[in-house]
Amino acid sequence: MKLMSMLGDVVGSLFKKPFTEQYPFEKKPAPESLRGKLTWDASKCSGCMLCVKDCPANAIELITIDKANKRFVMKYHMDRCTFCDQCVVNCRLKCLDLSNEQWELAALSHEPLTVYYGRDEDIQFLLEKSARPGAEAEAPCA
Ligand code: SF4
Ligand code: SF4
Structure with a gap:
């Protein structure tokens, strides 16, 4: 009796659409509130x-390159971020956001988890400066 019932379920499921999503081949938009x-x-x-x-x-x-000309580089350590939203809420100028479109953040190495934001030339300047022999790791400037 139990076997017949199971067989019924198996045969029935052959004609039903699967509930599983074929990620990453099919992607649904993330909810607005996703951080x-x-x-x-x-x-x-x-x-x-x-x-x-x-x-x-x-x-x-x-990192401040030139405060008078508003040239800053932001170094974001994604591997430390807890996505708490505190920085977004507290920025009075609304510069920050936690994207609900960029959420596939897994990486096989540490490198992609450190992200630099800013003008290309400022980022380049900063990277070259920190690569110089004897250069200390850049510290955030006030
Ligand atoms: S304050 Fe911002 S950067 Fe820091 S952990 Fe929270 S969301 Fe991430
Ligand atoms: S709180 Fe906003 S304005 Fe202040 S440094 Fe951060 S991003 Fe810039």
Whole structure:
């Protein structure tokens, strides 16, 4: 009796659409409220450092290249981020957001989990500076 019932389920399921999603071949849009990768709008940033001070995970560094001309580089340590949203809520100039589109963040190495935001030439300058022999790891400037 039990076997017949199981067979009925098996045969019946052959004609039903599967409930599973064929990820990563099929992707549904993430909910609006999903907290993914941190994004930063450099053009709005005043360099106040509030986000750096408020981050409980020490996941943000803001390096000042030229404060008068609002040239900053943000170094985001995605592997430390807890996606708590605190920096986003506390930024008075609304520069920060946790993207609900960039959420596939797994990586096989550490490198892609450190993200630099800012002008290309500023990032280049910073990377070259830190690669110089004897250069100390860059510290966030106030
Ligand atoms: S809190 Fe906002 S304005 Fe201040 S440094 Fe961070 S991103 Fe820039
Ligand atoms: S979301 Fe939270 S942990 Fe991530 S950078 Fe912002 S304050 Fe830090």
